[in-house]
Each structure stands twice: as structure tokens, then as C-alpha cells.
Amino acid sequence: MKKLEHKNCMLSILPVRDTLDVIGGKWKILILISIMEGNHHFREIERSIPNLSTKVLSDQLKDLETNQLISRSVSNGFPVRTAYTLTEHGKTLQKLILEMHNWGVLHRKKIIQ
Amino acid sequence: MKKLEHKNCMLSILPVRDTLDVIGGKWKILILISIMEGNHHFREIERSIPNLSTKVLSDQLKDLETNQLISRSVSNGFPVRTAYTLTEHGKTLQKLILEMHNWGVLHRKKIIQ
Numbered sequence: 192m193k194k195l196e197h198k199n200c201m202l203s204i205l206p207v208r209d210t211l212d213v214i215g216g217k218w219k220i221l222i223l224i225s226i227m228e229g230n231h232h233f234r235e236i237e238r239s240i241p242n243l244s245t246k247v248l249s250d251q252l253k254d255l256e257t258n259q260l261i262s263r264s265v266s267n268g269f270p271v272r273t274a275y276t277l278t279e280h281g282k283t284l285q286k287l288i289l290e291m292h293n294w295g296v297l298h299r300k301k302i303i304q
Numbered sequence: 305m306k307k308l309e310h311k312n313c314m315l316s317i318l319p320v321r322d323t324l325d326v327i328g329g330k331w332k333i334l335i336l337i338s339i340m341e342g343n344h345h346f347r348e349i350e351r352s353i354p355n356l357s358t359k360v361l362s363d364q365l366k367d368l369e370t371n372q373l374i375s376r377s378v379s380n381g382f383p384v385r386t387a388y389t390l391t392e393h394g395k396t397l398q399k400l401i402l403e404m405h406n407w408g409v410l411h412r413k414k415i416i417q
Binding site for chain 2: 216224283284286
């Protein structure tokens, strides 16, 4: 492969860095998977991910909402219930998450060899 | 989608967490892209990624080698030159990196809207 100039290399790196900024870190992808798999309420999501604290979950949900990946709705009933669902934009991450899942399976096989 | 039991949810989450452990964080993917794009020597890789310190690059290269994603070779000439190249296992990440690149482009368009 031809060696790229610094500027061209940055053109490849920037979108990947954007993706890492939005979904990188230890928790965001795991929270998105939990919501995708049918956990919509705060306590459900919290219980589905081991070692995730209430404070961290709360902060991460706000970040995911800011990035338009999930939406938060509040029911009118009593008690009031808040539900988190994936937005259409959030759903565009499914292919990437599947790719991460498949590579994780492959890597574990490779390392165990 | 049917709500999954906690155990089943973990089956989906574990491989994704494995992937994040291996290539997550701020630098590893960027270092892999730099090597994929033709930078094979330490200083070349260092110069191709803004704000990456020598110490961090050195540590991350060791991690990538431990995970069998890159290999390190030392030339016999003088001065001795060390070169980093992607292993066959490292090359299996290309599809995932392309997916991260494409999603980053899509997300930037969405957020600018």
C-alpha cells in the first residue's frame, strides 16, 4: 500500500476518531446493546450490565441522547416511567456493533489457540 | 425485539467487550490505521498521529503485539531499524475499521444537519 502523506492519513483517521468519541469507552456500546435487546427502563438497563453504577449510567444515557442515538420518553401514568429507545440514527450502529461482536468471537478463538 | 434474560444479554455483550478491550481507547485503532497506510517505523507512526506521545505509542505497540495484531521485526543493517507490520490476524480488523470510518462520516453529516 502506498504510504500516505500526513494530511491524507488524517482524512482516514478523523471519522474513526469521531466514532470512538461517540461510542468509545467502556460503557456506551454495552448500554446500546442492552436497549437494542429490549431493556428500555433505567433499572432494567442497570441490572443488565454488571458493574455499571447508577451515576455512570445516568451520564452515559445523557451523552447518547445528545448524540441523537437514543430518545427518552416519559409516560403520563403514575408512577411516571421513563423509557429509552434507539432513534433511527442509533439503529445505523447495528451493523458496526455486529462487526464488533463477530470480531470479538474471532479474536477469542485466535487467542485461545 | 424480545427482551433477553440477563444471561443471554451477557452472551451478546462479552464479545463486544473483548473487542473494546483489545482495540478500544483513544489510540490503538489510529495506530493500526497508520500502519495499514504504510507507516512502519516508530517515528513515522509517531509523526502521523497528532498529540501521540512517545511513551504512549511504545506501550500501545506492545499491547498490539501481545494481542497478535502487529508483528515487530528488526533489520540486520546499521543503524538497526525496527519495523511494525500487520499480522494476518490484524488484517481481519480492516472490515471493522472501515465500518467505523463509514459510520463516523454518517454521524458527522447527521450532527451538522
